Amino acid sequence: MGLAKTRRETCITLAHGSGGKAMADLVAEVFVHRFDNALLAPLNDQAVMDWAGGRLALTTDSYVVDPLFFPGSDIGALAVNGTVNDLAVGGATPLYLTCGFILEEGLPMDTLRRVVESMAQAAAAAGVQIVTGDTKVVPRGSADKLFINTAGVGRVPEGIAPSADRLRPGDVVLVNGFLGDHGAAITVARADLALESPIESDCQPLNGLVSxxxxxxxxVRAMRDATRGGLATVMNEFALSSQVGIRLQENALPVRPAVQGLCELLGLDPLYLANEGKLVVVVPPDQAEAVLAAMCAHPAGTDSHIIGEVVADPVGFVLLKTAFGSDRILDRLVGDQLPRIC
Known part of the structure; x- marks a missing residue:
């Protein structure tokens, strides 16, 4: 059933940008329905195509995070790293980026310079070049300070084809570190909370780790960076795409005590909080230990963990084995716990 039939909405809401059920309905009903083609159909974070005797990956993303600067990072580094990571989890070596700026009249020039310098530093650290772009200025009140769009292109080696629809029962699920740091950092920045243990965004490039x-x-079966909607949303996307079940172990999920405490205080769930430097990896069972060792040996994966496995049933569901031995269903949220986190 389409968006109008299931949600009866006539206007866009913040929930439509969340990565949850509302966004999935919007994408399926409005965008996929009109743009349908073989490259779009897998609904991965990038499209992979044959080009000039090789394989290229192409992706694009827009960044509207509020505030522009937050503990551990800012919108500029986020725009570069987010696009680099969307290419990397498709198995691509990121090469070139574009950047488009929507600037609100009245934005301080020093703010723009600071963001651009951050982008330049992030691109250098990730080994990519920003090669073209565009700038538009809108009247005061027509945007919120600064929005950025980036697109990226990368080269995919032969024989590498991770995709959300390739999972098989018995496969092993890994993550490269602590969950929910970015979403928690944005929460702290917006509320101006004073914490004994500061929380910083995990924003970082993941192409080196993927390599x-x-x-x-x-x-490798599938990889995805767990951004909007967090780990739980990615797991649901994988389970539905591959028509399998996924079982996670609660005691294996890495969450910082400070993030867990903040979530308990505010009624949030760290498994749905956004990350900007975490990827979920699904691999065949006989490769899991080798992959874990490789991840732990890289600076972006020192806290990597095996967190679960792919199962045959129940198809399309993600189950969390709790510390009490019971199963909890991790469904997709309709909206998001926190809007505008990237």
């Missing part, structure tokens, strides 16, 4: 994973396991 090490692919060296030991070219047969």
């Amino acid at each position: 090490e994973i692919l060296k030991v396991c070219p047969q």
Whole structure:
């Protein structure tokens, strides 16, 4: 059933940008319905196509995070790293980025310079070049300070084809570190909370880590960076795409005590909080230990963990084995716990 039939909405709401059920309905009903083609159909974070005797990956993303600067990072580094990571989890080596700026009249020039310098530093750290772009200025009140769009292109080696629809029962699920840091950092920045243990965003490029994973396991089933909607949303997307079940172990999920405490205080769930430097990896069972060792040896994966496995049933569901031995269903949220986190 389409968006109008299931949600009866006539206007866009913040929930439509959340990564949850409302956004999935919007994408399926409005965008996929009109743009349908073979490259779009897998609904990965990038499209992979044959080009000039090789394979290229293409992705695009827009960044509207509020505030522009937050503990550990800012909108500029986020725009570069987010696009680099969307290419990397498709198995691509990121090469070139574009950047488009929507600037609100009255934005301080020093703010723009600071953001652009951050982008330049992030691009250098990720080994990519920003090669073209565009700038538009809108009247005061027509935007919120500064929005950025980035697109990226990368090269995909032969034999590398991770995709959300390739999971098989018995496969092993890994994550490269603590969950929910970015969403928690944005929450702290917006509320101006004073915490004994500061929380910083995990914003970082993941292409170097992915390169090490692919060296030991070219047969990786799927990879995705757990941004909007967090780990739980990615797991649901994988389960539905591959028509399998996924079982996670609660005691294996890495969450910082400060993030867990903040979530308990505010009624949030860290499994749905956004990350900007975490990827979920699914690999064949006989490759899991080698992949874990490779991840732990890389600076972006020192806190990597095996967190679960793919199962045959129940199809399309994600189950969390709790510390009490019971199963909890991790469904997709309709909206998001926190809007405008990226």
